[in-house]
Amino acid sequence: MRDVSNEILRVTALHKAYDIKKLLRPSLKLKALTDINFHLDKKETLGIVGESGCGKSTLAKVLTKLEARSRGEITLLGKSYDDFLASEFHSKIQMVFQDPYQSLNPRKKALDIIADPLRINTNLSSLETRERVMAMMEKVGLREEFAQRYPHHFSGGQRQRLGIARALMLRPEILILDEPVSALDVSIQAQVLNLLLELQEEFKLSYLFISHDLSVIQHMSDRILVMYLGRVVEYGTRDQIFNNPLHPYTKILLESAPKTHREKSAQEITVKGELPSALNLPRGCAFEPRCPFAKPSCKESIPLLEIKQGREVACFEAPSK
Numbered sequence: 001m002r003d004v005s006n007e008i009l010r011v012t013a014l015h016k017a018y019d020i021k022k023l024l025r026p027s028l029k030l031k032a033l034t035d036i037n038f039h040l041d042k043k044e045t046l047g048i049v050g051e052s053g054c055g056k057s058t059l060a061k062v063l064t065k066l067e068a069r070s071r072g073e074i075t076l077l078g079k080s081y082d083d084f085l086a087s088e089f090h091s092k093i094q095m096v097f098q099d100p101y102q103s104l105n106p107r108k109k110a111l112d113i114i115a116d117p118l119r120i121n122t123n124l125s126s127l128e129t130r131e132r133v134m135a136m137m138e139k140v141g142l143r144e145e146f147a148q149r150y151p152h153h154f155s156g157g158q159r160q161r162l163g164i165a166r167a168l169m170l171r172p173e174i175l176i177l178d179e180p181v182s183a184l185d186v187s188i189q190a191q192v193l194n195l196l197l198e199l200q201e202e203f204k205l206s207y208l209f210i211s212h213d214l215s216v217i218q219h220m221s222d223r224i225l226v227m228y229l230g231r232v233v234e235y236g237t238r239d240q241i242f243n244n245p246l247h248p249y250t251k252i253l254l255e256s257a258p259k260t261h262r263e264k265s266a267q268e269i270t271v272k273g274e275l276p277s278a279l280n281l282p283r284g285c286a287f288e289p290r291c292p293f294a295k296p297s298c299k300e301s302i303p304l305l306e307i308k309q310g311r312e313v314a315c316f317e318a319p320s321k
């Protein structure tokens, strides 16, 4: 039985649509997230995987309040997102971005970048702030002299360490990591992933770990949510997803993932056929145009998530036993 008291985040019936404005035409709704439901427990890692464009970053942005949700409920430690003051919210949940360079102010020194969350959200003295920054730099493996340097003096891996240090300054309980190693060389990826695992242990963090890279997801995650065109198509433990995938999309992702680490870094996972436009979703199952197991009835209605073989899966044809 699951211990519900361990739950830190719960997402219920979450929807996010973007308004797409076209000149002289009525605006269109792009459904980036449709009816997303999941939970995150204390100290666990939930991996989110899916091709580019399936809504992973939108989910990260909604969860960190960078984007407003259209509908649905999100609770953090049992309290609705809407009831948090900004400083209280940011002290619980923080984000690490794919491209640390874009998310770091190039005109600020590392010391100030890492100190900013403390300066904005706390009343600590400048001495105390500096001490905390130096202590965090040491924890993420950045030497003291880096404090006075600007982001462009850092390598990709060091910049990501800087982004991680900044995200941890308010001692959050959850980190949302959106493709945190995708921009890094393979050799550096492993170092940053190991650092994240060490920090998770030390700070008792929960991770929502987003990646299109299955080997990274397998290495990091306790449970996994597979997304396709804004919907969850399969949601289970790492073993269920990797050893006995039930959704055709999950199966194809696993089969088409390059086997070696080196090959893998060079290319994204690909599934045959094009991803349909999120502005013009197919009727019925959104995976039907690309699905080798599709039946005519798959075009008729949308498969909802059902529990099959101990995990949730949204496919009419997935076997129950």
Ligand SMILES: Nc1ncnc2c1ncn2[C@@H]1O[C@H](COP(=O)(O)OP(=O)(O)O)[C@@H](O)[C@H]1O
Residues within 6 Å of the ligand: 018, 019, 020, 030, 031, 032, 050, 051, 052, 053, 054, 055, 056, 057, 058, 059, 278
């Ligand atoms: N600000 C935005 N305005 C309009 N459409 C957006 C915006 N951000 C993302 N989208 C669309 O939402 C869908 C999901 O995008 P995204 O969340 O970035 O996916 P992923 O991170 O999985 O690649 C895509 O169709 C994308 O074009």
Ligand code: SF4
Residues within 6 Å of the ligand: 247, 248, 249, 285, 286, 287, 288, 289, 291, 292, 293, 294, 295, 298, 303, 314, 315, 316, 317, 318
């Ligand atoms: S519902 Fe049908 S089209 Fe959709 S994934 Fe299952 S078998 Fe394929």
Ligand SMILES: [Mg+2]
Residues within 6 Å of the ligand: 056, 057, 058
């Ligand atoms: Mg993304």
